[in-house]
Amino acid sequence: MNLVERIKARSKEADFAGGSVQVLPVAEELALAREGAPSQKEVQLAALRAGILPARYLRSFGTVGLAGQETLLKACVAIIGAGGLGGWIVELLTRMGVGRLIVVDGDRFDDNNLNRQLLATQGNLGAAKALAARDRAAQLNGAVTVEAHVAWLTGENAREFLAPAQVVVDALDNLPARFILQDAAGELGLPLVHGAIAGYQGQVMTIFPGDQGLNLLYPGGREGRDRGVEVQLGNPAATPAMVASWQVQETIKILLVQGEPLRNRLLYLDALGGTAEVLQLLP
Template sequence: MKLVAEIKARSREVEQAGGRVPVLPVAEELALAREGGFSQKEIQLAALGAGILPARYLRNLGTVGLAGQETLLRACVAVVGAGGLGGWIIELLTRMGVGRLIVIDGDSFDDNNLNRQLLATQQNLGQAKALAAKERAAQLNGAVTVAAHVVWLTGENAREYLAPAQVIVDALDNLPARFLLQEAAGELGLPLVHGAIAGYQGQVMTIFPGDPGLDLLYPQGQAGRDRGVEVQLGNPAATPAMVAAWQVQETIKILLGQGEPLRNRLLYLDALGGTAEIIQLLP
């Protein structure tokens, strides 16, 4: 079976604002994988190379484009933490078509995760979060491969697990782990998209190698603290989704070279007050 010829034969055109666009329907993508023994990633990449958009990405077209979609499909992002923030981040990156995800989390689902963690269900309580992330991604987009590591990130294993990534996303919930992650990202020369939540508030910042990053946010001595104000204020359902969405936008911007990352700037979100503020941390 000649893949490109089959893709062209099974594609159809749809009307878009800029004209007609050839697309490959999801049903045809799945049929090709089943009948021809191709992976969905092979099919999607071949379609994009032939100027045919996998139909699942049609709503990405205006912002990402064909070339951008191919870039995303060839990209690799590490998400450290698969709980409140991480579940949403993994969901959105998978739907956007980021082709390879590295998910690192040593924790398993507990009852109190059900209020806010997208990947937590009544049926998977006790399951490792990283494995649930892998299962969820497979349900959404078969072209996305997930390397799921049921481990806690340490100074000893960080390089091994994070090295293949182009961007690292911080979905952690404590300061010591965040500072460890920032150090590892700097040593690997990789950008780190930081996010944190507490009650109705959240923050996002992108840290590039050499940037002071978290040191600008937390005074000396605070780095040794474990969980902080988020324990007192709790984590209502919508706050992780709000912050994770911004973290994913930052990640996509970095991968595609679009816009201005939040470098040395903190996005502070207050859902209770209905405000979003950019705080300049360095001149």
């Protein structure tokens, strides 16, 4: 039997929204990959093309659908930063089945990362964050490839790192690097999903090529301070998870051409006051 025939033979019916959908259990997906399929990603793609949903995506099915899941598996997203925001972004995009992630971060885990960085553990202090992102993704979804770069983003390397991507996600923690990222994404014609956190507050905005983007938020631009109020307020555990979740939603919306991105709008989240506001940045 060819791969599709084997997938059909090992699929089963699952309840969904009062009806049913044919799914491929994770155990069968892994077995097919071990038995000679080109890769776990090819197993998932072959299943989707045959109208069979990899069971791991059943809870996304109503929102994403078969065609949308195939789109995600073929997509590439660059995540710049693998710390507080970036770790959660890698986690969620991997679980959603975005097929290729480019992760760039030159930092290594320190004790003070343990309070909020998903990828930091007591056992990997001193390890490169980008490599930890790659390892975590491999544990979650073998169909997702993580290209990890233990490097700091610079004006010299940014375009090379970002070029394969369809969407870029800003998980950085300093303004100079954010402006380098915005410039590079704009030159490559790529949308950039910005996120920033400080204390109980966070913000999210999606910047398309040609938009003023960060210049609207930081009038001092690249000549401004390296870091802002987060130096004093720190970042409690839940804040990066809150903002990263919104960044992932924006990324998925862009890839699937769904909904309205936060373009020229800033989502401002204040967990302390229990408020969420969308601020219009341009008339």
